[in-house]
Amino acid sequence: MDAKEMCDFEGSTLFYPYDEDEASAVINYWNQTQPFSWIFIGVSTPNAREVFETVDGLSISQVYDAWGPGEPSEAGGIEDCVVLRKDGILIDDQCTKKLPFICKKTLSTLEWNKLCDLPDMGYEYNELGRCYKFHLNPRCWHDAVKICDAEQSYLAIINSDAEANVLVNITKNTPKDDVEDTNYLNGAVHLGFKFNHIWKTIKHESLRRSGYTKWGVGQPDGKGKETCGSMFFNGKLNDISCDQRCFFICEHEPPTLTTEYDFRFGRPN
Template identity: 65%
Template sequence: MFSHKHLFVFFLAQYCVHLAYSQANVKFFRKDYYYLKEVRSFYKIHTLHKTWDDAKVQCEMEGAKLFYPDDDDEVTAVIDYWNSTQPFSWIFVGISTPNVKEVFETVDGIPIADVYDRWGPGEPNNAGGVEGCVILRRDGTLNDENCAKKFPFVCKKTLESLDWNNYCNIPDTAYEYNEAKGRCYKFHLQPMNWSDAYTVCNSEQSYLAIINDEAEANILANLTSRAPKDKVEGNYLRGAVHLGFKNNKGWKTIKGKPLRESGYSKWGGGQPDGGEQEKCGSMFYNGHLNDISCDQRLFFICEHEIDILSTDYALRFGEVFQPVTLNSTEP
């Protein structure tokens, strides 16, 4: 049994570190992003090729932006990192012609002339009249390209823009910490189909919420009740939210556990009733389960487990934080 004294010292040390070392000193965004101190930003090279629009959406889902270079120093730092890790000859960057052909702007609406505009010889040339997006070559030059083509890309998060959620140990303040469960939840107000919702939660280092008991069902129902759902317009199904279970040779959670063994399997009246047409899981606003078409657009809830005792967490705070050794034999 852990000593109360040791536990107190442990959490006091953790709290003090939070106060003494701001996120600007921790220099951590996500496990899959790399910090370049020369330009005080975090970067992720995406090796799965996507169209320009899909690349932009992917970065936004991760809480970042499609990278575009601010200046020569950033180009040098990113290309050095790129050269040391990947073989690509070019990448999509966050520059396009969103409003007028041949008028290039960043994803932040900044004219390219105000950031980095070192074009390759003869570029931009709008070949075939279809080149409205921009790639960065390995030599540091820019070239206009067809937005529908698929290329690797880089997402960027500046240290200055980071807003850390200390309760949930995640760079997203929209997650709410629940003390009873010791984990965090986020209600997403942008309706999506089940697969896209799953992807969004994963990109946030979380997963589509799984209900493990009646108390957790009440927590999610309360979160749903408080969300400003009525303000959201558009074509989507009201009355239910996507959750992390589906019919895969029987109803199972996304972690592979049969629903009846997960701790909670209270279906709504008459549910499940969709057969092969409704193989994804959802929750009525009252907390009862419902089967739904995987293509149906709904709100959804992500769940985040806090890893405050992991090695990675300690490393984020540097060598200053040394976990207290807990003696399990001391009363």
């Protein structure tokens, strides 16, 4: 998963400075808080060589374009992404490099999910004291883990029959007919467990200890080739190839409030 995609999944955009004031503000904060010397920004050549555009389609000439001497250099046509240095200078570089990056979200688009205590309105709180988000963008198992982690959550783990019922209902009630992506396994969602000598949750607890071991008929049946975990839409567990793309559910544990359950559901103590 690349930087742009990660920011997209957070409901933000890959940062690029719009003007000198924004560049200065971000660089000042960066210098005060971070040790790294350069970052990828949301500028690249998606359509034509040497034509640099922002992630939202603006020419770099319309925004901050403080190129260093001799930049962009193209270096044989392999430098299609843009790096911002700590001194405010831009250089082009290879997109395949692994560098830090910053995601940007404007104040006008920032909403706080009070019940789940995180900046994502896609999470829904329920009476088990957990928040869940059903992702309609099919991903492989490892990408699903990364996305949930980026959302300050984790790939959902079933700990009881009651929680299985919650996930079944979430899955049932989430509209799926408009999903344009057709390259995924329908009928299952990735969950947070994996085979490593035994089936364990991503919190390193055996499935048996986690409290839920209801497999689908004939499951697990991968015979060592399907080592990641999923749930059929009916709530039964299924082993799945880690590379198989499908929907997934993230789980978030909000901090306990003093008024906790009753406050969240509008009930008197």
